[in-house]
Amino acid sequence: MNLVTLGKLQRMSEQNLSDIDQAKHRxxxxxxxxxxxxxxxxxxxxxxxPVSLCGTKNDPIEEAEKVLPRNLCPLIKSSYGYAATDTCxxxxxxxxxxxxxxxxxxxKMFELLGKFRPIHILQLPQxxxxxxxxxxxxxxxxxxxxxxxxxxxxHITDERLADAIRLTNRERRAKKALxxxxxxxxxxxxxxxxxxxxxxxxxxxxKQLGITLTNEFVExxxxxxxxxxxxxxxxxxxxxxxxxxxxxxxxKVVRLIERAGGNVVCFETCGxxxxxxxxDEEKDPLRAIAEKYLATPCSVMSPNPGRYKLLAELIExxxxxxxxxxxxxxxxxxNIESYSIGKFVKEKFQLPFLHxxxxxxxxxxxxxxxxxxxxxxxxxx
Numbered sequence: 470m471n472l473v474t475l476g477k478l479q480r481m482s483e484q485n486l487s488d489i490d491q492a493k494h495r496x497x498x499x500x501x502x503x504x505x506x507x508x509x510x511x512x513x514x515x516x517x518x519p520v521s522l523c524g525t526k527n528d529p530i531e532e533a534e535k536v537l538p539r540n541l542c543p544l545i546k547s548s549y550g551y552a553a554t555d556t557c558x559x560x561x562x563x564x565x566x567x568x569x570x571x572x573x574x575x576x577k578m579f580e581l582l583g584k585f586r587p588i589h590i591l592q593l594p595q596x597x598x599x600x601x602x603x604x605x606x607x608x609x610x611x612x613x614x615x616x617x618x619x620x621x622x623x624h625i626t627d628e629r630l631a632d633a634i635r636l637t638n639r640e641r642r643a644k645k646a647l648x649x650x651x652x653x654x655x656x657x658x659x660x661x662x663x664x665x666x667x668x669x670x671x672x673x674x675x676k677q678l679g680i681t682l683t684n685e686f687v688e689x690x691x692x693x694x695x696x697x698x699x700x701x702x703x704x705x706x707x708x709x710x711x712x713x714x715x716x717x718x719x720x721k722v723v724r725l726i727e728r729a730g731g732n733v734v735c736f737e738t739c740g741x742x743x744x745x746x747x748x749d750e751e752k753d754p755l756r757a758i759a760e761k762y763l764a765t766p767c768s769v770m771s772p773n774p775g776r777y778k779l780l781a782e783l784i785e786x787x788x789x790x791x792x793x794x795x796x797x798x799x800x801x802x803x804n805i806e807s808y809s810i811g812k813f814v815k816e817k818f819q820l821p822f823l824h825x826x827x828x829x830x831x832x833x834x835x836x837x838x839x840x841x842x843x844x845x846x847x848x849x850x
Contacts, residue, residue, distance in 0.1 A: 481682065485672060489518060489674050498565070498620055499562045500512040500517045500518065500620075501567065501586070503575075507591060511617045514617075515629075517564075520559040520674060521559065522560050523551040525720075530543060530830075532553050533547070537549055542799045543830075545578050547829060552582055552585045566582065569593050570592050591609050592609050593769070596770055602763065610755060610759045634750055640680050644667060647666065647667070654703055655700075656700075656707070656732055657690050661727055667740055700732075706848040708733050708791055710738065711794050713800055718829065737776075737780055768802035768805075769802050776810070777813055780792075780814070781818075789820065792820055793822075793844070794822065804826065823840065
């Protein structure tokens with residue numbers, strides 16, 4: 470689909486870095502985030518600029534492998550490589566980088582990353598039990614609040630937190646409204662377009678600007694859908710992508726699925742529907758933040774019931790024809806959990822399921838293409 474708003478997004482993306490530089494010159498702090506478990510509301514409440522950090526391209530991995538093992542998750546190597554090569558402008562702008570102990574590889578990598586920037590590590594519990602894990606995690610969130618106050622010199626009041634929660638909830642609702650457009654049959658938007666829009670807007674320093682632009686995309690796409698425009702036909706196989714985080718540069722599976730005649734209508738991933746779970750605006754703000762982030766349905770949690778619940782809802786809501794589970798090489802939690810996810814999808818929904826394990830390189834593209842084409846052919850019956 471030829472979206473006029475995409476041109477506007479490109480111009481704003483280019484302006485965004487200049488806006489961050491100007492804000493830094495005026496004294497605002499920039500806080501870099503890698504993971505969905507990190508509560509950006511605390512940076513917002515402190516008047517700082519929360520930015521996403523680079524880690525989705527293959528380019529810097531060669532440099533990272535001079536320090537890190539070759540048989541390590543590409544997301545970890547890419548993240549470190551960007552810092553080592555000084556090629557991520559958002560990392561360069563960051564006054565503080567926030568890491569988290571979601572996996573052994575990341576937490577050890579953050580030790581090395583500390584030579585480039587100050588690091589704050591969030592010690593994440595390994596389960597979501599409300600009696601034990603939540604109390605520990607609440608203290609971690611509180612400790613991060615104190616770090617934000619120290620970094621910025623701003624006292625984070627409950628009112629500031631409540632304002633930040635309302636802003637980020639609006640951001641999540643706008644993003645969900647965009648992704649929900651793909652519930653239409655046929656979808657008026659491709660998976661690659663969804664990925665591109667969400668990925669680029671995710672780097673915006675001005676969240677209100679991102680919300681406004683997302684809403685413009687929704688309006689434009691709804692109008693096109695009303696006029697019967699779609700890149701697909703009703704018979705196009707509708708794919709739900711689950712698994713590891715995906716971004717521009719690590720999008721080859723999405724590209725291959727849609728080039729082979731499928732449509733990725735739903736992302737049950739960190740950049741997709743996991744990211745639009747909202748924070749309760751009626752509770753004590755710090756506790757509500759802790760509860761929301763701990764509930765993130767990632768495979769690092771054991772057990773991980775939230776992922777099955779979310780998958781079940783999305784499979785029904787998006788009229789899914791098949792599920793593709795993507796795992797990065799050496800990502801053990803997702804790789805092991807894939808067996809149970811496949812069993813769940815096939816037994817509960819009688820849907821075809823395909824597990825793909827790969828990295829950021831293009832070396833296995835032909836092999837992936839053959840498997841994906843065969844999977845889509847099976848869906849067509």
